Amino acid sequence: MVMRYRPRLRRDDPFVAISCDNSLSFKTGTQRSERPVFINKIAPCRHACPIGIDISTAFHLASQGNIDGALRTYLQDNPLPGVCGRVCYHPCEAECSRGNFDESISIRSFERFIADHGQVDIRGDVPIHSRKEKIAVIGSGPAGLSTAYHMARLGYQVTIFEGRSEIGGMLRYGIPSYRLPQSVLNRDIQRIQSLGIDIRGNTTVGKEVSWKELSSFDAVFLAVGLQSGKILFEPFGVDFPVISGLEFLADPQKWSLSDSTQKTLIIGGGNVAIDVARTLLRVRNGNGGNITVICPESRDQMPSLSEEVNEALEEGISIVNGWAPDKLHRKDRKLVSLDFYQAEVRIDETSGTLEIMRVGKKIKNLAVDKLIVAIGQSMESDILPPGIEVKGGKVVVDEWGRTSLPKFFAGGDAIGEKAFVADAIASGKRGALAISCFLQGRDAVSEFQAYHLGKSHTFSFRHFIEGPENDSVDLKRVVSFDHINTLFFSESPRNNPDRLDPGTRKSTFEEVTCGLEPRQMEEEIARCFRCGTCIDCENCLDFCPDISIIKDAGVGMYGFDSDYCKGCGMCSVACPRGVVEMVEETI
Amino acid sequence: MRMFLTGNHAAAYGAKLSRPQVIAAYPITPQSPIYEKISEWDGQGALGARMMRVESEHSAMAASISASLTGARTFTATASQGIALMHELLHFASGMRVPIVMVNVNRSLAAPWSFWSEQTDSLSQRDTGWLKFYVADNQETLDTVIQAFKISETVFLPTMVVLEAFYISHFMEPVEVPDQKLVDDFLPPFEPAFRLDTDNPAAFSQTVTQSQYAQFRIQRHQAMEDALEVAGEVDMEYQKAFGRGYGLLESYRLEDAETVLVTAGTIGCTARVAIDELREEGKKVGMLRIRLFRPFPKEQLITSLRHAKKIAVIERNLSPGQEGIFCEELKSALYSRVNGIPVCGFVLGLGGTNVSPLHIKKVFAITEQMNEAPLKPILNIEDEDAFGI
Incomplete structure (x- = not known):
C-alpha cells in the first residue's frame, strides 16, 4: 500500500540538498x-563655521537627549555659545545640506537652545593652571575672551586687561540688549572665568598698567578691537552735534535723545547703524517717526544682516538707500539740514572697500536736529604698545598673529578680521594655537595643517588638545549633499523662532527673537542629516x-x-x- | 455532506479538509474566490491554518516553500499571470522536494488581455518538476486536492491541480463534501524526512558540485516516476475510503472503439455526451481523458490506445509553431511502441470559446474521413467544406 512507499534513498542519504556545515x-x-x-x-555646516564647531556631533548627542553633551561639544571650539546662538550671522545655515533637500536646519537656534538649556561645568575637563607660563590678553571682546579661554584650557595662566569697568567689549557695549541680553553674555563670560582667568577691569594697559609691567608675561595677545566710531564732517569743524554710533550704543541714555520730535538722521548701512536706529526707537518708547537711516548703499548692498534690516523696517524705521552726505546747512551755529547726493556704491570684492560715486545731479535735503554717524570704526592711537608696526589703522601681523614685537600676538578687529563675532572668536582661537606653539617650540604651521578643517581657515581645537589618534574622523574631507542618501529622509518644514510682535517690541529692550520651544527643537534635531x-x-x-x-x-x-x-x-x-x-x- | 459549490469553492473545501497549516496566496481572477473563501474561514477563525496575504505570487511560492520546509502542510492557488510570475520558484519547490499542493485555475495568458479558460499557463510550467492533474468537474477538483497532498507527501514533490476558468471555477455543481474524520483517516499529518529545525541548523539548497547536481536531478526524476505508481495507489485507496476514484486516465466507451477522442479537462465531460449520441448512430467511438499529465502515464496510454484505428486529440492550448501540447505528448508516447495510428490534432476552445457536443461530433466526422494524419494542427472546424463533410 501507499504507506510502504519510501523515497529510493534512505533517510540518512538525503534527497534534498542540505548542508549542516556553514x-x-x-x-x-x-x-x-x-x-x-x-x-x-566634516559636515558642511562645520566647514562654513568660522569657529569650526562640530555641529553634526552636537546634533547627534542632542538627538540622544544629551543636551549637555551637545553644549560640551560646542565648548570645544566656541567659548560663547549663548552669544553666538543669538547674534551670529550663521554661515553654517547657508551651507547646510538640508537646504538642498527642503530647508536648512535652524542651527543658530540650536546653539541658543543648548546654551540656554545645557549645564556644563568644564573645569573638570581641562588641566587648569597646569602650565607655568603666563599669558596677558589685552581686551575682553570676543577675540580676547576666545584666546583667554582656549589658553586656559591648555593649562596656561591667563590675565585679561580691560580698560572698561566690565568685560565683553563690543558684545557688551556694541550689541543692544534686545539682541543680546546682558544675562546671556554674563553666563558665557562666567563660564570662561571659571577656568581661573584673572580679570583686571578698569585697567588700560599704557595707563593704569605700563607696557613694561607686562614683561613678566610669556606672551601677550592684543585684542584691543576698534574702539572709536569714525566721525564724518571733521573738515567742517566739531562744533555741531555729531554722535558716534558706537558711543551711543555704549550708553544710549546719556545722549538726551529721548525727545521723539527731534529729527534724527543715522548715516550708515551696517549693523551699527541699524542697531543705533532700533535702540533709539526703544529709547523713544517706540515712537520712530523721526528716525531715519540713510546710506549710499542699495538695500542689497547694505553690510548689515538682512534680518536686522527687516526687523528695523517692521518696527517702522525708515531706511533711505542710495544717498550720500554732501553739504550741511547751519543757522545760528545750529545744524538745520543736510544735503545728500544721489549715489551708487561699488564694492571691491577683494579688499571690501567701498567706492561711492555720484550719479545725476539730484540733491535730497533732509532736515535734521540730531546726527548719528555709524560708518565704521577705527583704532585709538594710544592703545597699542609703543613701537608696534601698524599699517592702515591695523596692527601688522603674520599669518599666525605675530606682531612686530616679540612675544606680542594680535587678533580680532585690531588686525582687520571680518567684523563679526564669530570671526573674532575664530581669530582668538587661532591666536591660542599660535601662542601655544610658540611657547612650546612647536611649529604652528604643521600643527594647524594637522587639525585644520577641509579648505576652511579654522581647525578642530579638540584634536589640537587630544592629538590625532583619538577618533575616526577625516578633518580634511567635507561631506557634500551628493553623499547624502536622501531616501532615508522625508521632507519636513524648518522651525523658525518666533519674534516679538513689532508693535510690542519697539518700546522695550526685551529680546526680539525667542528661543525655539523644546518640541520645535526636537523636530529640528530630528531634521538634521548629521552629515558625515x-x-x-x-x-x-x-x-x-x-x-x-x-x-x-x-x-x-x-x-x-x-x-x-x-x-x-x-x-x-x-x-x-x-x-x-x-x-x-x-x- | 452534499453541497452546491463552484469549482473554486470545491477546491477551497478540498484544501480546508486536508488541514493545511500554512496558506500563502495572492488573489487573481479567476482564482480569487478560492482566496476569498479561505479568507472568510480565516476571518471566522475556522481555517485552522496560518493565512499569509503576500504581495505577489512570487512571494506566495517563496513563502510556501519555506513553510513547507519547516514541516507545515502548505496550500496555495493561482492562475495565469500569477503562475507565470511564480515560474522561477516552481523549479525551486520541486528541487527542494517540498510537497506543496497548488490549485491553478487555467486562464489565458496576456497579451492581449483575456480572462477566459486556456491551458497554456500551466502547460508552460511543464518541466518545472511538479505533478499535474487536469480535472474535469467540481467533485473531481475537491477529491484531487485531497489526493494530491497524500501523493506529494509520499514522494516529496509538489502537485498542481489544474481546473479550467469559469467552466469549472465559477460553475456550480452538486459536490459531495466528505466528513473531516474520513479525510483525517485518509490523510495523516505531514511528517517530512528533513525539515528546517532551529535546534539543528542547516542550509537547504546550498551550492553543490556538478556531480551532486546531476544526482539530485536524477533523484527528482526517479521520484516523479515513482509518483505514477503512488498516484494510482492513492486514487484506489481514495475510492475505497470515499467511494470515488478517477484513475490516472478516464476511459469512456473505449472497449471496442475504433476512433478514440483524447482530451483533458472539461472537454472530456462534453465528449461523453457527443460519444453517447455517436454510439446511438452506430459509430465505434470512445474517449480517453488524460487526468495526470506529469508524470505522463505512457504505459497506460499505450495500453488503452493500442487497438485504436484513428485518434483525435482535442485540446484548449496551442504551442506556437508546433501543435497542441497533449497531442504532441501523446504522439511521443505512442511512437516508441505503436506505429501507424493516425493522430489528428484539434486545437479548440482557445480563449475560453465553447466546445459543444456538435463540435466534437464534427471532430469525429473529420477524423473518420482522414486517411493520413495531418502534420499541422486543425484549428478551424467551422468551414465544413474544407473537410468534405
Whole structure:
C-alpha cells in the first residue's frame, strides 16, 4: 500500500540538498576589488563655521537627549555659545545640506537652545593652571575672551586687561540688549572665568598698567578691537552735534535723545547703524517717526544682516538707500539740514572697500536736529604698545598673529578680521594655537595643517588638545549633499523662532527673537542629516548581504570582515550620511 | 455532506479538509474566490491554518516553500499571470522536494488581455518538476486536492491541480463534501524526512558540485516516476475510503472503439455526451481523458490506445509553431511502441470559446474521413467544406 512507499534513498542519504556545515568556508573576500572605508567626515555646516564647531556631533548627542553633551561639544571650539546662538550671522545655515533637500536646519537656534538649556561645568575637563607660563590678553571682546579661554584650557595662566569697568567689549557695549541680553553674555563670560582667568577691569594697559609691567608675561595677545566710531564732517569743524554710533550704543541714555520730535538722521548701512536706529526707537518708547537711516548703499548692498534690516523696517524705521552726505546747512551755529547726493556704491570684492560715486545731479535735503554717524570704526592711537608696526589703522601681523614685537600676538578687529563675532572668536582661537606653539617650540604651521578643517581657515581645537589618534574622523574631507542618501529622509518644514510682535517690541529692550520651544527643537534635531557623522543607524549592518560589517572595529567606528566582504558597496549606498565610502582595494 | 459549490469553492473545501497549516496566496481572477473563501474561514477563525496575504505570487511560492520546509502542510492557488510570475520558484519547490499542493485555475495568458479558460499557463510550467492533474468537474477538483497532498507527501514533490476558468471555477455543481474524520483517516499529518529545525541548523539548497547536481536531478526524476505508481495507489485507496476514484486516465466507451477522442479537462465531460449520441448512430467511438499529465502515464496510454484505428486529440492550448501540447505528448508516447495510428490534432476552445457536443461530433466526422494524419494542427472546424463533410 501507499504507506510502504519510501523515497529510493534512505533517510540518512538525503534527497534534498542540505548542508549542516556553514558557508564560512567560502572566503568571498577574494572577490573584492573595492573596500569600504568607515570614517567620519566634516559636515558642511562645520566647514562654513568660522569657529569650526562640530555641529553634526552636537546634533547627534542632542538627538540622544544629551543636551549637555551637545553644549560640551560646542565648548570645544566656541567659548560663547549663548552669544553666538543669538547674534551670529550663521554661515553654517547657508551651507547646510538640508537646504538642498527642503530647508536648512535652524542651527543658530540650536546653539541658543543648548546654551540656554545645557549645564556644563568644564573645569573638570581641562588641566587648569597646569602650565607655568603666563599669558596677558589685552581686551575682553570676543577675540580676547576666545584666546583667554582656549589658553586656559591648555593649562596656561591667563590675565585679561580691560580698560572698561566690565568685560565683553563690543558684545557688551556694541550689541543692544534686545539682541543680546546682558544675562546671556554674563553666563558665557562666567563660564570662561571659571577656568581661573584673572580679570583686571578698569585697567588700560599704557595707563593704569605700563607696557613694561607686562614683561613678566610669556606672551601677550592684543585684542584691543576698534574702539572709536569714525566721525564724518571733521573738515567742517566739531562744533555741531555729531554722535558716534558706537558711543551711543555704549550708553544710549546719556545722549538726551529721548525727545521723539527731534529729527534724527543715522548715516550708515551696517549693523551699527541699524542697531543705533532700533535702540533709539526703544529709547523713544517706540515712537520712530523721526528716525531715519540713510546710506549710499542699495538695500542689497547694505553690510548689515538682512534680518536686522527687516526687523528695523517692521518696527517702522525708515531706511533711505542710495544717498550720500554732501553739504550741511547751519543757522545760528545750529545744524538745520543736510544735503545728500544721489549715489551708487561699488564694492571691491577683494579688499571690501567701498567706492561711492555720484550719479545725476539730484540733491535730497533732509532736515535734521540730531546726527548719528555709524560708518565704521577705527583704532585709538594710544592703545597699542609703543613701537608696534601698524599699517592702515591695523596692527601688522603674520599669518599666525605675530606682531612686530616679540612675544606680542594680535587678533580680532585690531588686525582687520571680518567684523563679526564669530570671526573674532575664530581669530582668538587661532591666536591660542599660535601662542601655544610658540611657547612650546612647536611649529604652528604643521600643527594647524594637522587639525585644520577641509579648505576652511579654522581647525578642530579638540584634536589640537587630544592629538590625532583619538577618533575616526577625516578633518580634511567635507561631506557634500551628493553623499547624502536622501531616501532615508522625508521632507519636513524648518522651525523658525518666533519674534516679538513689532508693535510690542519697539518700546522695550526685551529680546526680539525667542528661543525655539523644546518640541520645535526636537523636530529640528530630528531634521538634521548629521552629515558625515556615524550615528549607529546600522544601515550598513542591515544591508550588508555578506553579514560582513563589524560593529565595533575599534575607535568607536564600524569596520568590515576582510575574509567575506565582496566589496559590493551596499553599505556605502545605504549609509545616509556619507560615512561609508568605497575605495579601490590595494593588495 | 452534499453541497452546491463552484469549482473554486470545491477546491477551497478540498484544501480546508486536508488541514493545511500554512496558506500563502495572492488573489487573481479567476482564482480569487478560492482566496476569498479561505479568507472568510480565516476571518471566522475556522481555517485552522496560518493565512499569509503576500504581495505577489512570487512571494506566495517563496513563502510556501519555506513553510513547507519547516514541516507545515502548505496550500496555495493561482492562475495565469500569477503562475507565470511564480515560474522561477516552481523549479525551486520541486528541487527542494517540498510537497506543496497548488490549485491553478487555467486562464489565458496576456497579451492581449483575456480572462477566459486556456491551458497554456500551466502547460508552460511543464518541466518545472511538479505533478499535474487536469480535472474535469467540481467533485473531481475537491477529491484531487485531497489526493494530491497524500501523493506529494509520499514522494516529496509538489502537485498542481489544474481546473479550467469559469467552466469549472465559477460553475456550480452538486459536490459531495466528505466528513473531516474520513479525510483525517485518509490523510495523516505531514511528517517530512528533513525539515528546517532551529535546534539543528542547516542550509537547504546550498551550492553543490556538478556531480551532486546531476544526482539530485536524477533523484527528482526517479521520484516523479515513482509518483505514477503512488498516484494510482492513492486514487484506489481514495475510492475505497470515499467511494470515488478517477484513475490516472478516464476511459469512456473505449472497449471496442475504433476512433478514440483524447482530451483533458472539461472537454472530456462534453465528449461523453457527443460519444453517447455517436454510439446511438452506430459509430465505434470512445474517449480517453488524460487526468495526470506529469508524470505522463505512457504505459497506460499505450495500453488503452493500442487497438485504436484513428485518434483525435482535442485540446484548449496551442504551442506556437508546433501543435497542441497533449497531442504532441501523446504522439511521443505512442511512437516508441505503436506505429501507424493516425493522430489528428484539434486545437479548440482557445480563449475560453465553447466546445459543444456538435463540435466534437464534427471532430469525429473529420477524423473518420482522414486517411493520413495531418502534420499541422486543425484549428478551424467551422468551414465544413474544407473537410468534405
